[in-house]
Amino acid sequence: MPEISTPYRILVADFSQESNRLNLRPTDEELFVVERGQDILRSPTGVLKGLTETLVKAGVTIEPVFSASGGAGGLVDHDFYLRMREELLDAVRRIKPDAVGLDLHGAMGTTETPDAEGDLLQALRHLVGPTVPIGVGLDLHGHITPRMLDNTDICIACKENPHSDFVECGQKVAELLIEQLEGRLRPVTVSALVPMILPGAAETASGPLAEIHAKAREYAALHPSIKDISIYNVFRFTDDYGIGQVVTILSNGPSADTPSIAVDLATRFWVERERFKDDLLTVDKVFERVRSSPDKRPFAIGDMGDRVAAGAPGDGTILLSAALDGYPELRGAVPITDPVAATRAIEAGVGATVTLSVGAGFTPGFTPRLITGLVEHVSDGNFIVEGPVGNGAHSAMGPTAVLRVDDRIQVLLTTKPADTIDPAAFTSQNVVIGDLDFVVVKSGFHFVLNFAGLATPVLVNTPGVGYYRKHQFEFRKARFWPEHDLSTPAITARQHSAGTSIRM
Ligand SMILES: [Zn+2]
Known part of the structure; x- marks a missing residue:
């Protein structure tokens, strides 16, 4: 449990939904389960549970705003999204927290923007400025954009599919936020993207994903400055620019090693791409x-x-x-x-x-x-x-x-x-x-x-919009293997900090 020297106040909220743009039924307020204020601390689940319980144990005062869970479904109704965004920003204006901790999905899109989390985090960063830490725990099926990483200090994912470790992810976000507030952590994130989806073999305990996660754990063990390696298997029904598998590495201070590690892990996806297949029964x-x-x-x-x-x-x-x-x-x-x-x-x-x-x-x-x-x-x-x-x-x-x-x-x-x-x-x-x-x-x-x-x-193996099949649908913005005939991509690292990112 991280020690705190100051009675911090950390604002927390959960706004999560996985948006399948092929589902033509928009996800409106009626399809969300929304709780507000202290109610969200009665029986929190997932990232929010790990986040809040860890902060409370450490002696932090929590400022709960809302929990809005939409599960998975069609794109989120944009007006509802805007109302929730404003409610969050209003709370930040009123409370002026020392830090913000969020439970987000990572692949939420609205009827008007495919990168809702990027929009939300950019607005939040703009409001709080560069010195208030923003920490986020995500589903590993997030569509991770530079905008999300540029506007957060801590942005990490759960590590397992099926998702049995959301609570641990939230705990880690809380611990890293406290470390940052205490001046013991200067978070720097690098990322690498490879433009492909996983047509199958998406479970983390077996196959190529298990091997990539094992390699990531090996790297983390060898480099003490690495605090987290998150491996994102992008949700397959998001149509946006920059779709791909993303590896992010959060280190304490800049690291000479993390860019090449991120590139190595991302490259493994491309090398192993033909192995990402399911064997479904008729x-x-x-x-x-x-x-x-x-x-x-x-x-x-x-x-x-x-x-x-x-x-x-x-x-x-x-x-x-x-x-x-x-x-x-x-x-x-x-x-x-x-x-x-x-x-x-x-x-x-x-x-x-x-x-x-x-x-x-x-x-x-x-x-x-x-x-x-x-x-x-x-x-x-x-x-x-x-x-x-x-x-x-x-x-x-x-x-x-x-x-x-x-x-x-x-x-x-x-x-x-x-x-x-x-x-x-x-x-x-x-x-x-x-x-x-x-x-x-x-x-x-x-x-x-x-x-x-x-x-x-x-x-x-059944028809429908819940399973990826090549050329079943038209992607207007996204370009990725195997949907598109891509030559071997140049996989490079990007470093994110202070509202911008640079290619390494
Ligand atoms: Zn997921």
Whole structure:
């Protein structure tokens, strides 16, 4: 725990959302969970939890502003973004904190700007001036721009996907902020970018990413001035200039070594690029496996194309139709975002039998499905995440109805895109997971941790805006491998400080 010599006041806020610009439904205020003031300290999660708990333990006075969590979804409504930005800046003007600590995602874009965090941090820096430390903890799927790094003192990411270390990331931001306030740290960040995305193999515990992270830890151990190495695997559905894998190194004072280390780590992505591939099963192969495999039931089927966890609307019906039409012996649960159908089922009430067209309300190319079922449960759709990823977070599916179809498939009709990375999304709706052969989850990574011990995870190749496929969509600004035919890029380092950056 870092020692403090002065009773500092640090302003904290959380403004996080991952913006999938292919999801045509803007993320407005209604899709954010917003708390203000001291309320955000009651049960904080993730970076905010690590940040605030560490500051409190160190004896710092926290000035909480708001927590606005939008999960993943379409671009953030620009007016809502501007209101929240002004609320934050107003609080800074009023409180005049010694430092600012923020929980941001890193890949938030609005309906008008693709680099919302860069805009926010630039405005914040402009307001507080160069001497008030700004520390930020991010998701490693951030779209990290020079503007973000130029306007922060400490800008670091979690290190694991699935994200099990957000709290540690927040702790580290708090510790580094205190070190800077105490004059023991003079943070200097260098970055290197390689213009590519990861088409697959995005988990950090295996494959090429595990090797790159191991090399980063090796470098950090050899160079005591290095305080953090963050490795960003850019969110694949951001359309902006400067898209790529970014390595940032934060050192205490300028370092002669960090530019070449950043370039080396970034270069490894390019060298290994053909290894970043997934091996997803087709819909039929997945259900055949569910039918015939002796593995523990239920299977948690990650619907990769319609991943709400990657900003898709969650309105796909392909897995529901496959289960209903092709696998009459299987029992399962399938969430589908459909505010119209959910409302009709809720109005009909528990015990009613209804026939509804469900799904496909948001994603172009999806097909709705006609179902008849018994309304067996209705609720406000709120639950608290119990698993390690997002533990304790309040999740809101919106008013939700569970329809039992063919007496074997439970369809969760939600009014909002449901974050089904956690079993509580189902158990909160009286779905007994242990009785089922499968549950469909709209997640590709995080559910694996949260369903551990309860279900066997399997990923399925489905259409939709939650999974990258080459040339599926037009990128207007972004240029990256493998979407574009790039020659070997010149990977150089950039040093960030005092509102500007220079190429090394
Ligand atoms: Zn992420």
